[in-house]
Amino acid sequence: MTRTNPDRESVSLDAILAQTRDLLAPVFAQIDWAEDEIDRAQRRHPGSRNAIYHAFLLLLSTHDRMQQEFVYRSHCRELLDRVATHRCTRPGTAAEVAIALAVASQAAPLSTTEFGLYSRMWTVAGFPHLDAISETAVHYEAIASTHINELEQRARAKLAVPTRVLGKVECDGRHHGEPILCEFTEPSTTPAMTTARNPTPQPAAAPTNHTPSPREGTHRSADALLCALRRNR
Numbered sequence: 528m529t530r531t532n533p534d535r536e537s538v539s540l541d542a543i544l545a546q547t548r549d550l551l552a553p554v555f556a557q558i559d560w561a562e563d564e565i566d567r568a569q570r571r572h573p574g575s576r577n578a579i580y581h582a583f584l585l586l587l588s589t590h591d592r593m594q595q596e597f598v599y600r601s602h603c604r605e606l607l608d609r610v611a612t613h614r615c616t617r618p619g620t621a622a623e624v625a626i627a628l629a630v631a632s633q634a635a636p637l638s639t640t641e642f643g644l645y646s647r648m649w650t651v652a653g654f655p656h657l658d659a660i661s662e663t664a665v666h667y668e669a670i671a672s673t674h675i676n677e678l679e680q681r682a683r684a685k686l687a688v689p690t691r692v693l694g695k696v697e698c699d700g701r702h703h704g705e706p707i708l709c710e711f712t713e714p715s716t717t718p719a720m721t722t723a724r725n726p727t728p729q730p731a732a733a734p735t736n737h738t739p740s741p742r743e744g745t746h747r748s749a750d751a752l753l754c755a756l757r758r759n760r
């Protein structure tokens with residue numbers, strides 16, 4: 528009969544848990560940034576707050592460099608603004624184009640048009656201000672804007688993600704666990720909105736009595752994101 532050492536088992540389990548936590552840390556960081564960008568986009572576009580809420584799965588990172596917070600946030604911001612204004616979410620974002628050009632520059636120097644596009648995308652993406660970028664961007668736009676326009680169009684099309692669409696949204700009438708009037712809810716699944724304390728339905732934009740903690744909202748989102756990651760493997 529084999530005897531096991533409980534202390535050794537405990538140490539191994541602790542090590543596995545620590546390793547898992549470290550592996551998932553970047554994922555959870557991105558989830559927090561995504562949720563924060565969703566909040567910000569809902570404030571920018573209050574009329575589209577429900578569509579924006581359901582756009583969470585469009586915010587999957589498409590490149591390792593999106594582990595950089597300002598890069599990923601810019602990517603989310605552009606996609607959420609497109610959702611709010613009913614524009615296609617498939618084409619590459621400014622962040623994705625900038626990443627592609629940065630990667631390309633490691634293989635060979637960028638042409639004038641390519642560097643002009645890189646400067647433009649850096650600015651459009653709202654990346655941190657760099658004198659070297661903003662000062663030269665004007666120069667490149669002056670001498671090559673037509674070519675930059677054409678290259679931007681090609682680059683965004685080339686970097687398009689065909690599956691990055693909102694598609695059919697199925698809402699159970701709850702956001703972050705709270706009942707809400709959402710245009711994506713099927714009538715048969717609409718939860719009761721009337722309670723003794725809250726006798727009349729509240730409009731979607733109205734604040735609720737319950738303020739979910741950031742982690743409470745994130746847990747729901749984490750499950751959804753992890754499912755999506757599995758589907759996209």
Ligand SMILES: [Zn+2]
Binds near residue numbers: 577581698699702709
């Ligand atoms: Zn909804």
